[in-house]
Amino acid sequence: MRIIDLSSPVDARAWEPDPVVHEILTPAEGARHMAAEMKEHFGVDFDPAVLPGGELLSLDTFTLTSHTGTHVDAPAHYGSAAVTEYGEPLTAEQLPLDWFLRPAVVLDLRDQGTGAVGVPVLERAIKATGHHIQPMDIVVLHTGAWHYAGTQRYFTDFTGLTGEAVDFLLDIGVKVIGTDAFSLDAPFGDMIRRYQDSGDRSVLWPAHFAGRRRPYCQIERLHNLDALPAAHGFRISCLPVKLAGSGAGWARAVALVED
Known part of the structure; x- marks a missing residue:
């Protein structure tokens, strides 16, 4: 088969009457974001520098x-x-x-x-x-x-x-x-x-x-x-x-x- x-x-670079917005957190930014979230919501301190290359995971936010x-x-x-x-x-x-x-x-x-x-x-x-x-x-x-x-x-x-x-x-x-x-x-x-x-x-x-x-x-x-x-x-x-x-x-x- x-x-x-x-x-x-779905491409933010293409023309749309209602434009697509694509925001990207890089893997390095994702690591820092996760550390801040852990601190704010759970009171846990975490140093993202201990991760390989200081990176965790990327995160994409689309508005469409x-x-x-x-x-x-x-x-x-x-x-x-x-x-x-x-x-x-x-x-x-x-x-x-x-x-x-x-x-x-x-x-x-x-x-x-x-x-x-x-x-x-x-x-x-x-x-x-x-x-x-x-x-x-x-x-x-x-x-x-x-x-x-x-x-x-x-x-x-x-x-x-x-x-x-x-x-x-x-x-x-x-x-x-x-x-x-x-x-x-x-x-x-x-x-x-x-x-x-x-x-x-x-x-x-x-x-x-x-x-x-x-x-x-x-x-x-x-x-x-x-x-x-x-x-x-x-x-x-x-x-x-x-x-x-x-x-x-x-x-x-x-x-x-x-x-």
Whole structure:
């Protein structure tokens, strides 16, 4: 079995609308930090100079949102119980794990432009795979956006789905929809411009708001989709981190390909 990494890195050097902050305590600083903590909390004196090279362990502190890097959106991200049609939406630690280790199919949308595509485009993409999507399959959109990860363009130029397109997949029994783009919806600027031109509120975040009608999850910001050997015939594992009470959880998404 081959394991293909489909996760984008969390990198403080990359451009993000909510910048990542990465603070590092070196092993030497970690030794001094541990000595100070031992003194403050336990009244124990310890000289870090007795350690080999005066070093203990490094310590990294990241400040970032739960939607940075490859992550799973939980139903709680889409709205509160006040707006869902099915009651209290699940948070990240409550999600059923069997949703996130499943056969997968990749739909090629690289010929689509910036905006939201509907059911006819999905139907053509599904037909091109030669695969009949089964209930609980993980469906992944290959938009090509992952090539721009780490740049401002990643957040402004990509293909998303309409609410009807999401409902189409949910009708099949899909519980997890993935994308290599920043969002399963069209870019923010595209949606807002279409709303301002038309006054039609339904163009605002329709893919996310579909999760207010029926619970499902998104995997956003997938990476490296060109490395997949085919459109189907493999499984994806994308188990979300148990962030209690959170609307999302980071995931190390991988494809499991049987040789």
